[in-house]
Amino acid sequence: MTNQVPAVAHLRLDPAPTIVGSRCGSCGATYLLRRSACASCGGDDFAAGVDLGTTGVVTTATVVHRGMPGVPTPFTSGVVALDAGGFVRCTLTDAEDPVAAVGRRAVLETGVVGTDAAGTEAVAFTFRVQDIEGAPA
Amino acid sequence: MSEPIWIVGAEMTPFGRFPQWDVVDLAARAARGAMADAGLGIRDVQHVAVGNVFDAITGVGQRMLHEIGMTGVPVVNVVNACATGATAIRSGITAIRAGEADIALAVGAEQLGKRGLLAAPEEPRGPEFAARGRDGAVLDTEGLIGSALMPGVFSEAGVSYLAANPEASADHFFRIAEKNHFHSSLNPLAQYQKAFTFEQVRDADMIAWPNTSLMCSPTGDGAAAVVLVNADGLARLAPGVRERAVKVAASVLVSDPWVEDAEARWDVNGVTRLAAAAAYEQAGVGPEDLDLVELHDCFATAELLHYENLQLCKPGDAVSFLESGAPWRDGSLPVNVSGGLLSKGHPLGATGVAGVYEVVTHLRGEAGDRQIAGAKVGMAHVLGLGSACAVHVLVR
Numbered sequence: 001m002t003n004q005v006p007a008v009a010h011l012r013l014d015p016a017p018t019i020v021g022s023r024c025g026s027c028g029a030t031y032l033l034r035r036s037a038c039a040s041c042g043g044d045d046f047a048a049g050v051d052l053g054t055t056g057v058v059t060t061a062t063v064v065h066r067g068m069p070g071v072p073t074p075f076t077s078g079v080v081a082l083d084a085g086g087f088v089r090c091t092l093t094d095a096e097d098p099v100a101a102v103g104r105r106a107v108l109e110t111g112v113v114g115t116d117a118a119g120t121e122a123v124a125f126t127f128r129v130q131d132i133e134g135a136p137a
Numbered sequence: 138m139s140e141p142i143w144i145v146g147a148e149m150t151p152f153g154r155f156p157q158w159d160v161v162d163l164a165a166r167a168a169r170g171a172m173a174d175a176g177l178g179i180r181d182v183q184h185v186a187v188g189n190v191f192d193a194i195t196g197v198g199q200r201m202l203h204e205i206g207m208t209g210v211p212v213v214n215v216v217n218a219c220a221t222g223a224t225a226i227r228s229g230i231t232a233i234r235a236g237e238a239d240i241a242l243a244v245g246a247e248q249l250g251k252r253g254l255l256a257a258p259e260e261p262r263g264p265e266f267a268a269r270g271r272d273g274a275v276l277d278t279e280g281l282i283g284s285a286l287m288p289g290v291f292s293e294a295g296v297s298y299l300a301a302n303p304e305a306s307a308d309h310f311f312r313i314a315e316k317n318h319f320h321s322s323l324n325p326l327a328q329y330q331k332a333f334t335f336e337q338v339r340d341a342d343m344i345a346w347p348n349t350s351l352m353c354s355p356t357g358d359g360a361a362a363v364v365l366v367n368a369d370g371l372a373r374l375a376p377g378v379r380e381r382a383v384k385v386a387a388s389v390l391v392s393d394p395w396v397e398d399a400e401a402r403w404d405v406n407g408v409t410r411l412a413a414a415a416a417y418e419q420a421g422v423g424p425e426d427l428d429l430v431e432l433h434d435c436f437a438t439a440e441l442l443h444y445e446n447l448q449l450c451k452p453g454d455a456v457s458f459l460e461s462g463a464p465w466r467d468g469s470l471p472v473n474v475s476g477g478l479l480s481k482g483h484p485l486g487a488t489g490v491a492g493v494y495e496v497v498t499h500l501r502g503e504a505g506d507r508q509i510a511g512a513k514v515g516m517a518h519v520l521g522l523g524s525a526c527a528v529h530v531l532v533r
Contacts (some may be wrong), residue, residue, distance in 0.1 A: 010272065062284075063345065089402065
């Protein structure tokens with residue numbers, strides 16, 4: 001079986017793909033990235049590896065037409081407020097109209113984005129924006 | 138009450154692309170111009186603060202003094218993202234208020250060249266995946282997991298405003314760029330100095346919706362400088378210089394307050410609101426007292442947001458403020474009559490000083506064709522993501 005690793009540490013692949021983070025034990029602030037202490041209250045008592053789920057609401061978006069060399073464009077970049085707390089920067093799919101995407105629900109999807117010299121696959125994620133009824137927009 | 142501070146000398150080089158000059162040439166030219174404007178020489182200066190981003194590790198301040206006068210005074214080299222120049226000014230003010238100087242020189246300079254999207258280059262990666270950075274990325278994620286580049290950041294900020302304010306549309310952002318490009322046509326120091334129509338702005342190359350290329354500040358080179366004094370320093374100056382002095386009614390620098398989505402996006406609003414409120418309190422003036430504002434329009438979307446963040450209008454009224462014509466140079470509260478970052482240019486380290494230079498020039502009545510008649514009170518605002526926000530209120 002091909003070995004797979006998440007493209008970023010806040011994506012957990014097993015047993016099923018989900019976003020993970022940490023939660024401040026003092027104030028409840030939620031984070032996805034490695035931290036020294038809580039930016040909200042200064043506390044350092046964190047619950048780590050918290051499952052933040054696969055769904056949320058789009059809070060902002062833009063369609064990027066000019067990117068770094070080698071980056072295919074256009075693509076939609078945005079932020080999703082996860083239902084279980086925390087905010088994740090991501091690429092959005094089915095979100096060609098960024099203003100219309102704001103406020104809509106979005107669901108995590110994953111896919112292989114690269115393979116290294118040892119044959120290990122990197123898995124990244126996007127969020128697919130849903131229409132009001134919950135189907136892809 | 139803090140000790141009063143005045144600006145008694147101000148200078149700005151043209152902004153543009155000057156491959157024949159290095160950052161020290163630019164800094165030296167601005168510094169000498171500001172000192173000459175104040176009737177001072179380098180041996181009168183007791184503290185030097187120099188803001189620069191991309192050459193900061195080389196000691197631009199000391200290298201500048203090697204060119205214009207090695208006097209042994211303290212030199213502070215400042216980096217604070219796009220608020221670097223304003224932070225240098227604040228460093229000079231702080232040195233004076235600490236009792237270490239009566240006369241300080243603050244310079245902002247940048248030899249930016251054509252650096253494009255200003256992304257930090259990724260270190261080369263090995264042949265096998267290895268986690269790196271705070272997100273533990275095993276490969277470059279820009280464009281793969283969203284975008285963290287500046288055009289995307291400020292476009293997202295604009296989209297958030299559009300989503301929350303149905304009366305707003307991309308047309309309003311296009312209109313802001315049209316305004317600032319028109320304003321720069323009267324500024325001989327601006328990088329562009331060319332008016333563009335609404336349609337030209339709208340139909341230019343799209344960078345990140347809704348910002349087209351004419352709605353993104355250009356990269357470029359330039360420098361600006363000011364001479365700062367306290368009452369003792371002011372007393373040493375010639376009467377003609379003292380008469381042109383501009384008082385620093387407020388000098389505020391803040392970092393961003395906590396917001397719950399800070400990991401995922403830069404908050405361009407809260408940090409500006411915090412700085413503006415502190416500046417009005419410190420200056421003892423309100424937005425209704427302002428005659429002109431130079432604000433940080435690094436992208437056209439940012440300017441509309443800052444109308445509200447800087448309290449130039451009530452919350453939710455940015456569109457009506459713009460549509461009223463208020464921020465045009467013949468409006469009730471002219472904004473970015475220099476052309477702003479969009480058209481005057483944005484050599485990072487110089488920008489914060491250049492905004493203060495512009496306001497000082499108007500308050501002195503020396504802005505030539507672009508003069509705002511009778512200007513007595515002005516504001517200069519810059520925002521560096523990370524974040525650092527500086528607001529200066531100047532009074533004549």
